[in-house]
Amino acid sequence: MSAIAPSRTEVRRLIVRARRLDVLFVALGIVALGIGFATFVALFLDMLIDGWSRLRPEFFTQFPSRRAGQAGILSAWVGTLLVMIVTACVAVPLGVAAGIYLEEYAPKNWVTDLIEINITNLAGVPSIVYGLLALGLFVYAFGLGQSVQTAGLTLALLILPVVIVATREAIRSIPGMIREGAYAVGATRWQTVKDHIIPYSTPGILTGVIIGMSRAIGETAPIITIGALTFIAFLPPPPVTGDFPFLSFEWLSAPFTVMPIQMFNWTSRPDPAFHANAAAAGTILVFMTLAMNALAIWLRFRLRKNIKW
Numbered sequence: 261m262s263a264i265a266p267s268r269t270e271v272r273r274l275i276v277r278a279r280r281l282d283v284l285f286v287a288l289g290i291v292a293l294g295i296g297f298a299t300f301v302a303l304f305l306d307m308l309i310d311g312w313s314r315l316r317p318e319f320f321t322q323f324p325s326r327r328a329g330q331a332g333i334l335s336a337w338v339g340t341l342l343v344m345i346v347t348a349c350v351a352v353p354l355g356v357a358a359g360i361y362l363e364e365y366a367p368k369n370w371v372t373d374l375i376e377i378n379i380t381n382l383a384g385v386p387s388i389v390y391g392l393l394a395l396g397l398f399v400y401a402f403g404l405g406q407s408v409q410t411a412g413l414t415l416a417l418l419i420l421p422v423v424i425v426a427t428r429e430a431i432r433s434i435p436g437m438i439r440e441g442a443y444a445v446g447a448t449r450w451q452t453v454k455d456h457i458i459p460y461s462t463p464g465i466l467t468g469v470i471i472g473m474s475r476a477i478g479e480t481a482p483i484i485t486i487g488a489l490t491f492i493a494f495l496p497p498p499p500v501t502g503d504f505p506f507l508s509f510e511w512l513s514a515p516f517t518v519m520p521i522q523m524f525n526w527t528s529r530p531d532p533a534f535h536a537n538a539a540a541a542g543t544i545l546v547f548m549t550l551a552m553n554a555l556a557i558w559l560r561f562r563l564r565k566n567i568k569w
Contacts (some may be wrong), residue, residue: 304546311540319540323493324522328533333541335492336522339408340477342496342511343518346412347476351420352469358420359427359465364453383421390418391485399486406487408496409512414482419472426468430461463563470556474549480520490525492517519545 322332362379366372394414404410434457442452496514500506519541526538 304543307539307546308543311536311538311543314536314540315543319537324491324525325493328531328537331526331534331537333519333522333544335495336517336519336541337544338495339492339516340518342408342499343411343415343516344473344477346409346512347415347419348469348473350413350416351423351472354416355420355423355469355472356427356465359424359431360453360458362424363428363431364449364457379421379424383425386481387418387479388481388485390414391482393417394482394486405513406489406515407513408516410486411483411488411516411518414486415476415479418479418482419476422472422475423465423469426471427461427465430464430468431457433464434460463560466559466563467556470552470559474552477549477552478520478545480524483518483521484524488521489515489517490521 319332320337321334322330323334324336325331362372362376366375391414394410394417398404398410398413399406404413438456438460439452442456447455492515496511496516497508499508499511501508523538523541523545526534526541529535
């Protein structure tokens with residue numbers, strides 16, 4: 261028994277209904293985006309207004325102080341910069357290499373599937389768990405202490421799953437004809453990865469790396485867990501010296517603080533002047549995060565523009 265074909269009127273009615281649902285879905289998406297964006301703008305403007313009086317050049321060049329009017333974020337932003345350097349030096353090579361191996365070299369078996377599941381799950385683990393892991397592993401087991409290198413390694417573990425997932429997704433987006441063409445002219449697997457896969461996937465990889473770094477720069481819980489100082493009035497030793505070999509790694513073992521910790525310290529005090537300092541530091545941190553995301557967008561656009569498929 262053959263099925264009865266729908267009439268033209270019914271087909272037209274289904275098309276109109278589908279279009280209405282599409283318009284409704286788009287409208288709901290725009291409303292949700294508008295609510296989120298308006299909320300962010302309102303909170304950011306309120307923070308900017310509260311901290312505007314403290315956004316002066318001396319705010320960046322002064323150490324924290326018990327007097328709110330003389331307090332600055334020098335040690336905090338320097339510590340943040342050093343911690344981010346360690347985080348990037350550890351997380352980026354390991355994450356990109358792991359993503360390339362899992363996508364291009366790893367055999368497809370239950371072990372690989374188990375690793376992939378664990379990596380995906382680790383991307384959603386609360387940051388405090390990484391802080392507890394780092395406290396037991398880096399601080400006590402390895403004896404690294406409450407130092408810049410401990411903080412950098414902790415945040416590297418935090419963003420490592422993000423970098424791996426972003427690397428794999430960037431590699432998956434490359435058309436299969438790229439690999440087939442390379443193999444057809446006699447290229448080895450490593451030559452294909454080095455000369456084709458990595459260059460074409462670089463925009464997506466960089467985007468994932470910078471997004472992971474943007475997350476790490478604002479994390480507080482794991483840094484507090486490993487014992488970051490809330491008040492520090494000195495800087496770590498400089499990485500570059502005037503004597504041969506012109507590089508020093510003493511700063512890796514130095515105590516530190518970061519901007520989220522400094523903000524936490526100021527907001528815990530009852531004096532409203534310290535709250536203004538925290539608002540100013542929060543404004544700077546938001547600008548740093550937005551700048552990193554803008555850099556990711558620009559790099560992705562620039563690199564994709566230069567790629568010829």
